[in-house]
Amino acid sequence: MPGVDHCRNAPAMRVLLIEDDVLIGDGLVAALKAAGMAVDWVRDGLAAQEALRDTGYAIALLDLGLPGMDGMAVLRATRRHGVETPVLILTARDAVESRVAGLDLGADDYLVKPFEVPELLARMRALLRRRAGRATPMLTTSEAALDTGTHELSHSGRTETLPAREYALMQALMERPGHILSRAQIEERIYGWGEEVESNAMEVLIHSIRRKFGKGVILNVRGAGWMVPK
Secondary structure, eight states, X not given: OTTEEEOTTOOSEEEXXXXXXXXXXXXXXXXXHHTTEEEEEEOSHHHHHHHHHHSOOSEEEEESSOSSSOHHHHHHHHHHTTOOOOEEEEESOOOHHHHHHHHHTTOSEEEESSOOHHHHHHHHHHHHHHHHTOSSXXXXXXXXXXXXXXXXXXXXXXXXXXXXXXXXXXXXXXXXXXXXXXXXXXXXXXXXXXXXXXXXXXXXXXXXXXXXHOGGGSEEETTTEEEOOO
């Protein structure tokens, strides 16, 4: 896709970054990847509109001052087409009128540049909690708890902070406990455009998590995929 940077080695929930400034974009990609997210990065409005229509994202980070098509126009067009992806506007436009206009067009939150990355990540987590109807940062089942803020997994009396890729996998599974996710569904969720995925990548991640918490933390459904118990 034109205007797209394929971010390699990026785990986790998929985020669409819409930002034309290379310096800012590079910094945000690095920060989001370090927080356990997969990032697809587009740098102009037309590419952003195409990406939002074609691919399901957990959240989109939208700059307003874009070439080709202004960020407000992108937001207006995608909402008119029924795209419900949560949108967090990132912009230097700090006028109240601009913030109000963005929110009224369908943005879910607004953060004025310059900002601190921890605040951005906290706003993203809060936005996703609201969309999921959760008030706390915890994903819980009858046997496990995953803190989306600290990336700590608790299971069988043990608590560990998971590396980014392991956290991404557990987040995907624990958001739908009791449901089987196929290899393709998980890979679609935790890898960005163009990333090379080793054939045994999922097995390696699952083996590592099971080594820490026991085989019961992730269940294999032969020929179908994996799940966590409700």
